[in-house]
Every structure is written in C-alpha cells, then in structure tokens.
Amino acid sequence: MIDKYSKLSIAPMMDWTDRHCRFFHRILTRRARLYTEMVTADAIVFGPRRRLLGFDPFERPLALQLGGADPQRLAQAAAIGADFGYDEVNLNCGCPSDRVQSGRFGACLMREPELVGACVAAMKAAVRIPVTVKCRIGVDEQEPREALFAFASAARQAGADALIVHARKAWLEGLSPKENRDIPPLDYPLVATLKRAHPDWPIAINGGVKDLAAAAALLREVDGVMIGRAAYQNPEMLIGVDPLLFGEAAPVADAFEAIENYVPYIERELAAGTRLHDMTRHLLGLFAARSGARAYRRRLATLAPQRGAGLDVLREAVAEVSPRWEGAAPERAVALVG
C-alpha cells in the first residue's frame, strides 16, 4: 500500500463540500482526506480570496480543488492555496458543465494531455505540497483505454503526485452534469488495469461507491477510493472510516454525538453571522435508518432557513429521532482492511 495518497477521500462537490460540510465530516472521520468545492484559479487570483479559501484547521487534511487551464494562473492559485495551509492542490479534469467547457477546462482537458502536463508542471514548481489530478476515463468519442493511459502518463511525467479517476466517460454534449454522474456506465476494471501499469504511482478510484465494504473491495486494486454522493447523503457511514479502514477508534459513537460535537462550531458561526441553515443543510441525511428521521428532516428543512433560526431548531429536530434503530444497526465491529 502506498501511503502518499489517503485510502479514503470525500469528493469535491460544488455547493455541497463547503467549509461547514467539511467541518462536520471531520467530526465523523479524522482520517479521510477532504476536498473543497472546485474554485477557479481566476477567482482565487482576482476574487475574494479569504471568503473563497478560508477554512478551519480542524478540517485538515484538506485538498483544494482548482479549475483552470492556464499553467501560470494555476501556479499562482496553487501557491496562494499552499499559503492558506491546504495539504494538497488538485486539478479538475473531470467536470463536464457548459460553464467549465466555455473556459476550456474541466473534462475538456482529457483531450489535451500536454496542456495538463504543462499545468501540473507549473503547479509543482510553485508549491511543495502534493499536486494531484482528478479526471474521467475519457470524453465523448475517445477510446477510454487510449485516452486514460495517455492522460495518466502526461500527468505523471509532469510530476503529479496522484491521479484520481472518476471511472466513467464525460459526455460534453447531450447530458447534464447531473446525468453524467450516472451515465455512461462505470469501468472499474480499466482503472485497475491503469494501476497495474503504474504500480508505484498512487491511483485512486471514484464513482458509484455506495459503502465502505465496496471501498474496501476496491482498495485491493487501487491505492485510494474517493466517495462523493453516498458520503454526503448518508454521512453516518463516515463514522466507520477510521475503525474499518485505518484500524483506529471512531471519533464519535453515533450521529447524536456527532451533532453534539458540532454544536460549539454552530454557536461560533451563528455569532459570526452565518445562517443556521448553511450549516444544518449538510445534516439532513443523518438518522436515515432511525424512526423519526422524516420528522427530523422536515423540521430542519423548513425551520432552519427561517430568519433568526437558532440552535433550538436543531435540538428540537434531533428530539424527533428515536435512539433505537429501526432495522439492523450498521455493522461496525469487523475491520474491512488489514
């Protein structure tokens, strides 16, 4: 096992993995690597840096994901990110949205491995922290084996410290980015083949991983697994990450304790003017397997966005939930990976 890249990470997700979300995820797992939402290099260089990049040191280890295709601009943004204290910068080569395509970055970069190499090399020259790349297995009519292998070689030669592969093609026309997260089908074996071609270079796989058992199975083939939607929609599963994948104690026993540990953060942020909903919207997926979950969600979703909503809204929502499990409790006793 190569330790340069975390075995388990939570994917960068626009509008979801903001600093409040990450702080909460860090309460659930000390070991998973967390990612920011994608921030464009231009926004960092010319925009409100502190607002875009500020984070709490508790969130670390934390990677900053950059969008862009101009090597010098990316290098500048990476250096600024490193100064802010990020542990890794990651280049987005997987996003298919129109906005990103008009800037010729994101998944379009799958067609331009040389440019990606130039971007990585410039970023590497600008920072000491690891520079990684997140990509697809190809776009549109590309033959994935050729496209992915050429892309990976270019990234590696330029000095990328790891590659994270969302194991499906991006379609740049005809699908919305949302549809393009489920269609076309995943190709895990191709990523495993790529890994065998690069035995001493960290490669992580992403896409469709629903739980930690699936992650553990993939870890037999690759160095890391990145989980996106499942981690966000069912954050309780993250409580199993440290014990099951890293052999360490879970930081909290359950979602009730996790929320208690989040309370001091919420109080601090409310005092600083953050709205309750900005923090609690990331908690809506909790308690899914317990009775009262629906009432919890309804209360939180309707009352937390109201002006002046305070901690009592959260406490009353949690009071709707039964501490007893409705079905079988999740299995946490057995380590999945030695």
Ligand SMILES: Cc1cc2nc3c(=O)[nH]c(=O)nc-3n(C[C@H](O)[C@H](O)[C@H](O)COP(=O)(O)O)c2cc1C
């Ligand atoms: C709401 C949302 C926003 C996303 N934003 C980004 C992003 O900013 N950068 C990125 O590389 N991928 C982004 N993605 C893609 C995820 O990182 C991930 O590659 C994809 O969801 C597949 O993994 P999953 O099946 O585990 O969710 C986003 C996904 C979602 C659901």
